[in-house]
Amino acid sequence: xxEPALPPACYTDDKWxxxxxxxxxxxxxxxxxxxxxxxxxxxxxxRELGGVPVLVQNLGGELRxxxxxxxxxxxxxxxxxxxxxxxxxxxxxxxxxxxxxxxGVPNAKIYNMxxxxxxxxxxxxxxxxxxxxFVFVNLSPNPLPIAEQFSEDLLRILREVSPYFAPDVSYTxxxxxxxxxxxxxxxxxxxxxxxxxxxxLAPLLQIESSGTFSAVESNQSKLFLEGSxxxxxxxxxxxxxxxxxxxxxxxRIGRSSMPYSARWFSSLFxxxxxxxxxxxxxxxxxxxxxxxxxxxxxxxxxxxxAAGRIDYHSWVFTTKLKARVPPQPHLLWGIHHAEKRVIDxxxxxxxxxxxxxxxxxxxxxMGDHExxxxxxxxxxxxxxxxxxxx
Ligand code: FES
Ligand SMILES: [Fe+2]
Numbered sequence: 001x002x003e004p005a006l007p008p009a010c011y012t013d014d015k016w017x018x019x020x021x022x023x024x025x026x027x028x029x030x031x032x033x034x035x036x037x038x039x040x041x042x043x044x045x046x047r048e049l050g051g052v053p054v055l056v057q058n059l060g061g062e063l064r065x066x067x068x069x070x071x072x073x074x075x076x077x078x079x080x081x082x083x084x085x086x087x088x089x090x091x092x093x094x095x096x097x098x099x100x101x102x103x104g105v106p107n108a109k110i111y112n113m114x115x116x117x118x119x120x121x122x123x124x125x126x127x128x129x130x131x132x133x134f135v136f137v138n139l140s141p142n143p144l145p146i147a148e149q150f151s152e153d154l155l156r157i158l159r160e161v162s163p164y165f166a167p168d169v170s171y172t173x174x175x176x177x178x179x180x181x182x183x184x185x186x187x188x189x190x191x192x193x194x195x196x197x198x199x200x201l202a203p204l205l206q207i208e209s210s211g212t213f214s215a216v217e218s219n220q221s222k223l224f225l226e227g228s229x230x231x232x233x234x235x236x237x238x239x240x241x242x243x244x245x246x247x248x249x250x251x252r253i254g255r256s257s258m259p260y261s262a263r264w265f266s267s268l269f270x271x272x273x274x275x276x277x278x279x280x281x282x283x284x285x286x287x288x289x290x291x292x293x294x295x296x297x298x299x300x301x302x303x304x305x306a307a308g309r310i311d312y313h314s315w316v317f318t319t320k321l322k323a324r325v326p327p328q329p330h331l332l333w334g335i336h337h338a339e340k341r342v343i344d345x346x347x348x349x350x351x352x353x354x355x356x357x358x359x360x361x362x363x364x365x366m367g368d369h370e371x372x373x374x375x376x377x378x379x380x381x382x383x384x385x386x387x388x389x390x
Contacts, residue, residue: 001365002241005377008360011179017307019384024285025050028247029129029136029146031287031301032056033082034315036133036167038063042086046078048311049303050139054126057087059098065137066100067124077123082171100125131155132162134289151248153233154281160229164273164294164319170332172340173313176302176347178354180286180310181380183302185373186346187280187288188252196349200342204292205278206257212369213256219276221294224255239371245379247284252372255279260293265318265331269295272319284376295319296335300343308354314343 010016033045033056044057046068055068055078068076075091087096093106100123105111127138129146136146147155176183186192191211194202206214216224223230236252239245258278272294280290288300299315316336321328357363366374 001367002371002374004363004366005374005381006181006363008357008363010380011181011354011357012308014307016384017304020304021051023383024380025139025304027138027140027144028285029138029143029149030285031134031283032065032128032137033135034133034165034169034299034317035063035130035135035162036165036169036317037082037171038135039167040084043082043084044078045082045135046076046080047303048305049137052139054137054139056128056135056137059087062098063128063130063135064098064100065126065128067126069124070094071102071121071123081173096123132159133165134158134162149247150251150283151253153235154251154253154283156230157223157233157253157279157281158289160223161273161291161294161297165297166318166320168327168329168332169315169317170329170336171313171315172336173311175305176310176312176351177308178310178347178350179308179357180302180304181376182350182353183288183310183312183346184282184284184286184376186350187282187300188372188376189370191369192346196345197342200338200345204258206259213254213278216255216257216277219257219260219274221274221277222271223273223294224277224279236372238369239375241368241371241374243378244382245375247379250284250376250379252282253279254282258293263295265328266295268321268325268328268331269318270320270322298339308358312343312347314339 030049032047032049032054037043037045038056038058041058044055047054053068053076055066056063068078070077070089070091072089072092072094075089077087077089078085079090095103097103102118102121127143129136190213193205194207194211208214222228225231235254256278258276260276274291274294278290278292282288286302291297296318301313302310303313305311316332316339
C-alpha cells in the first residue's frame with residue numbers, strides 16, 4: 001500500500017486553489033470545445049477557463065481565442081455559452097476584426113478617440129490549437145508545446161477518432177461541490193465502477209473477478225486492429241508507485257472489452273470505429289473522453305471555480321449517421337440522460353467525500369492498483385509544493 005501524495009488541504013484550501021489556477025490552469029493546454037460546435041462562420045463557444053473568460057470563435061473560417069472581454073469597458077463580447085453571432089460587443093456596439101483589432105465604433109465622435117488610439121486597440125488573444133476535433137487553448141504568453149503535455153499516442157487517438165464524430169452535439173453544464181482532482185482521480189479509479197455504477201455502467205463492462213476490466217480479445221475495430229491506424233498504440237500500463245512523474249504520464253489511455261449487442265439505434269449509424277470495446281482518454285488536467293462501441297462518445301470537463309467547486313461540462317455525440325438518416329436529437333437526449341445518471345452517481349459520493357476532507361488531517365491509504373491516482377498527486381506536488389507549503 002502507499003501513502004496518499006496529497007494532503008486534504010489540496011482539495012479544500014483557497015491557497016492551493018490559487019496556486020493551481022496559476023501553475024496548472026494558467027500554464028497547460030486546456031480543452032475549450034469541439035470543432036463540431038464551431039463549424040460555421042461566427043459560431044463561438046464562451047468558457048471560463050483558469051478563472052479567465054475565454055471566447056473561441058470561427059472568424060473567416062479560422063478558429064481564434066480571445067479574452068471574452070471588450071476593449072472598451074470589459075463587457076463579455078459573447079454572453080451565451082455557445083451560438084453564432086458576429087464579434088460585436090452587446091454593450092455599446094464596438095465591432096472587431098478577425099484578428100481582434102478594432103473594426104468600428106458607433107457614435108465614434110463622442111469618445112474623442114484619436115486614430116493612433118483606435119489603431120492600437122486589440123482584444124487579448126490566446127494560443128489555440130486543434131487535435132482532431134478537440135480545441136485546446138493555452139492562457140500562457142509562452143505556451144509549452146502540446147507534445148510536452150500529452151503523449152503522441154494520446155494525440156493520435158484524438159486525431160484518428162475525430163473523423164467518425166457526427167456534427168450534432170448535446171451539451172450541458174452544471175455546478176458541483178467537489179474538487180476537480182477528486183473527479184480526475186475518480187475516472188482513473190476503475191475499482192469504483194462495480195460499486196457505484198452497479199446498475200448503470202458496470203453491467204456494460206466485462207469485469208474480471210479481480211475487479212479489473214478485461215482486455216479486448218476480439219472485436220470489430222477500424223482503429224485498433226492490425227492494419228488499422230492505431231494498431232501500434234501502447235495503452236497506459238500500471239504507473240510506478242514512487243519517483244518523479246513526467247507531465248505526459250499523468251494523462252492515461254485505456255481500452256477494454258465491452259460485449260456488443262446491437263441497440264435499436266445501431267442501424268442508424270455508419271459502421272462504427274470500435275464495436276465490442278470501450279476506450280477512454282483521461283486527459284490531464286480536467287477532461288475525460290471515451291467511446292462506447294464507437295457508436296457514442298462522452299466528453300466531460302470539470303473546471304475549477306473555487307476550492308472544492310467545479311463547473312461540470314458534459315458533451316455527448318454519436319458516430320456519423322447514415323447518409324439519408326436525419327439528425328436524431330431525441331437519441332442524443334436519451335444517451336445524454338443515461339450519461340447524466342452515471343455522472344450523478346459519482347457526484348453524490350464525491351460531494352460527500354469533499355465534505356469529509358474539509359475537516360480531515362490526513363487521507364487514509366491507497367492500494368498499489370491506485371498508482372495512477374498517486375502519480376497525479378506526485379506530479380501536482382512536484383509542481384506546487386514549494387509555495388504551497390509556504
Ligand atoms: S463595453 Fe464593449 S462597447 Fe462598451
Ligand atoms: Fe464513476
